[in-house]
Amino acid sequence: MAELKLFGSGGSIVADLTEEQAKAADLGVGKLFLAPIGKIEQSKMSGHACNGCKKEFDGPPKISPESGSEEPEQVSENLMLVERGQYQCGECGSVIGEYRVFEKKGGDAGLAVPSA
Numbered sequence: 001m002a003e004l005k006l007f008g009s010g011g012s013i014v015a016d017l018t019e020e021q022a023k024a025a026d027l028g029v030g031k032l033f034l035a036p037i038g039k040i041e042q043s044k045m046s047g048h049a050c051n052g053c054k055k056e057f058d059g060p061p062k063i064s065p066e067s068g069s070e071e072p073e074q075v076s077e078n079l080m081l082v083e084r085g086q087y088q089c090g091e092c093g094s095v096i097g098e099y100r101v102f103e104k105k106g107g108d109a110g111l112a113v114p115s116a
Contacts, residue, residue, distance in 0.1 A: 003046060008034040008097020013061060013087060014047040015040050034097035039063070039083065048087070052094030061096050062088040078105050 001016045006025055013034060017025070025032035034040075045060035065085040072080040083101040088094065 004032055006032045006034045006037070006040075006097075008087065008095075010052060010094050011048060011050045011061075011089065011096035013040070013045055013049075013096060015045045017044075034087070034099065037099070038101050039085070039099045048089070048096060050089035050092060050094050050096060052089060053092040055091065057090060059090070062090055062093075064088055072103070075102065079103070080105055 001018060002022065003014060004017050004022060004025075006013050006015060006017075017037070017040075021037050022032065024036045025034070027033055027036070042060040042063060047056065047058050048061040049056040050061075063085060064087075065083055072082045075081050080103045081100060082103045084099065086098050087096040089096060
């Protein structure tokens with residue numbers, strides 16, 4: 001695990017990431033981004049910065065799951081969107097970034113299966 005700074009549209013979050021998460025967050029432009037990672041556990045976040053109130057804070061931002069349908073949304077044949085939400089500034093409530101949590105349907109989803 002490494003503590004890294006991740007950027008969203010309205011600020012940044014400092015969090016402990018696994019190597020796999022860090023690779024997903026790297027879009028090849030010299031910064032790491034929140035969106036490709038999905039939801040980060042609050043216990044893994046150690047700080048955040050808000051572009052709205054132009055302040056940096058110790059501790060995690062607020063996590064606000066989007067209200068609405070509690071049913072997963074089918075994105076493709078094998079992929080379901082199970083949760084979406086926002087990271088928000090604890091002081092002014094501005095959106096720092098958004099997250100999406102996806103789940104593959106079936107144990108073999110995305111895996112090559114040899115033909116008989």
